[in-house]
Amino acid sequence: MALKTKNIGGGRSAGKQASGHLERRAAVIALLGDTDDNDLLFVTGLAGSRSDVLEAVGADCKRVYPLSGAMGAATSMALGLALAQPDKRVICVTGDGELLMNVGTLATISILNPPNLAILCVDNEHYGETGFQRSHTGLGVDLARIAEGCGIQAVRTVIDEADFDEAGKLLRSGNGAGFVLLKVGVSDPPGVARNRDAVLNKAWFREAVLGKA
Amino acid sequence: MARDWPNELYDQLKAGGVSQFAYVPDAGHQILIDRSLADPDVHSVALTTEEEGVALLAGAHLGGAKGVLLMQSSGVGNCINFISLMKGGNFPFLTLVSMRGDFGEGNSWQIPMGQATKPVLEAMGVTCLAVESAPDVAPVVEAAMTMAYQSQMCIAVLLTQRLIGAKSFA
Numbered sequence: 074m075a076l077k078t079k080n081i082g083g084g085r086s087a088g089k090q091a092s093g094h095l096e097r098r099a100a101v102i103a104l105l106g107d108t109d110d111n112d113l114l115f116v117t118g119l120a121g122s123r124s125d126v127l128e129a130v131g132a133d134c135k136r137v138y139p140l141s142g143a144m145g146a147a148t149s150m151a152l153g154l155a156l157a158q159p160d161k162r163v164i165c166v167t168g169d170g171e172l173l174m175n176v177g178t179l180a181t182i183s184i185l186n187p188p189n190l191a192i193l194c195v196d197n198e199h200y201g202e203t204g205f206q207r208s209h210t211g212l213g214v215d216l217a218r219i220a221e222g223c224g225i226q227a228v229r230t231v232i233d234e235a236d237f238d239e240a241g242k243l244l245r246s247g248n249g250a251g252f253v254l255l256k257v258g259v260s261d262p263p264g265v266a267r268n269r270d271a272v273l274n275k276a277w278f279r280e281a282v283l284g285k286a
Numbered sequence: 287m288a289r290d291w292p293n294e295l296y297d298q299l300k301a302g303g304v305s306q307f308a309y310v311p312d313a314g315h316q317i318l319i320d321r322s323l324a325d326p327d328v329h330s331v332a333l334t335t336e337e338e339g340v341a342l343l344a345g346a347h348l349g350g351a352k353g354v355l356l357m358q359s360s361g362v363g364n365c366i367n368f369i370s371l372m373k374g375g376n377f378p379f380l381t382l383v384s385m386r387g388d389f390g391e392g393n394s395w396q397i398p399m400g401q402a403t404k405p406v407l408e409a410m411g412v413t414c415l416a417v418e419s420a421p422d423v424a425p426v427v428e429a430a431m432t433m434a435y436q437s438q439m440c441i442a443v444l445l446t447q448r449l450i451g452a453k454s455f456a
Contacts, residue, residue: 116345116348138348140371142370142371142374143341143367143368143370143371143374145337145341145368146337146340146341146344146368146371147341148341149337149338149339149340149341149342149345150341150342150344150345150348150371151345152331152342152345153306153341153342153343153344153345153346153347153348153349153351153353154345154346154348154349155345155349156306156329156331156345156346156349156351157305157306157345157346157348157349157350157351158349158350161349175335175337175338177333177334177335177338178334178338180334181331181332181333181334181338184332185329185331271371271374271375271376272374272375272376274375275347275348275375275376275377278348279347279348279350282348282349282350283349283350
């Protein structure tokens with residue numbers, strides 16, 4: 074399918090273009106669907122994916138651990154969590170820039186193949202947080218093919234709303250590790266405010282998952 | 287602890303509740319790695335680079351599990367920025383580091399990172415506990431587990447080449 078490249082939104086992303094056309098915030102919210110489920114846990118990368126998830130689940134939701142640093146850590150963190158909590162569903166939402174930083178984690182996840190872990194990579198082909206410089210994925214690198222090459226069995230690329238239903242199911246259920254590459258246009262939706270204190274967020278998360286200490 | 291300290295060390299970690307063993311393959315940790323691979327009660331996580339293991343252990347703690355990162359001193363250099371996550375979030379961090387580039391090293395390529403291992407870990411706020419003899423392994427690891435898992439410290443147990451021996455390049 075030929076997609077018309079168009080720019081969405083202004084701000085820091087003004088004038089930047091990507092191959093995707095979906096609006097990231099709305100697409101993430103639609104893909105995650107109903108997040109009001111105590112058995113559904115989230116780890117997010119920093120910046121854009123962090124705010125996408127916080128808007129989807131609510132800025133005060135304790136079942137999300139949002140990173141504001143340690144770029145590249147989200148997927149490995151989600152793996153450790155998924156192994157520790159096999160009865161919960163863990164969804165890692167990250168960006169193309171962050172995943173490129175530690176793409177080997179896809180290999181690590183593949184060989185363990187935890188049935189309760191899925192990764193959603195929001196691919197706007199740019200490093201939004203640092204000023205929307207073009208990333209490798211806008212220059213021919215396909216993270217979905219890398220995921221497949223790593224051996225992840227359930228891989229989907231979302232380019233259109235018609236893909237939401239199947240990809241959403243992959244994120245929410247599955248019998249092995251799942252990977253969804255969400256191709257989006259370049260936009261800079263508002264950040265969602267939440268306390269960035271890593272200790273506080275850890276305590277909230279552990280209380281939600283493990284109960285009061 | 288006797289000559290069979292690696293096997294006793296594995297039993298000690300498991301008895302201490304460790305259920306995630308993360309590693310990049312390494313001769314110095316071979317017995318721990320092989321034991322974890324053969325143990326259906328634990329997750330044996332082969333990493334592509336050591337820093338993945340740091341984040342993995344943070345995720346394990348979010349889910350109420352204990353993990354340990356097994357790496358060679360050269361891998362320490364691959365981890366440094368991710369230790370920000372452990373320090374910033376007061377996550378328990380326990381790593382066992384098999385040393386190269388120290389006592390009796392014969393491969394000069396190992397020297398820079400081996401010599402820098404302790405200073406760079408300490409610069410990131412990781413407390414280093416060195417083990418130089420087999421009888422010290424158990425008490426040091428016991429202290430390390432308590433400091434990491436109860437006091438939420440970042441602890442590196444350095445298994446020195448006095449303990450594990452220097453690889454021969456003769």
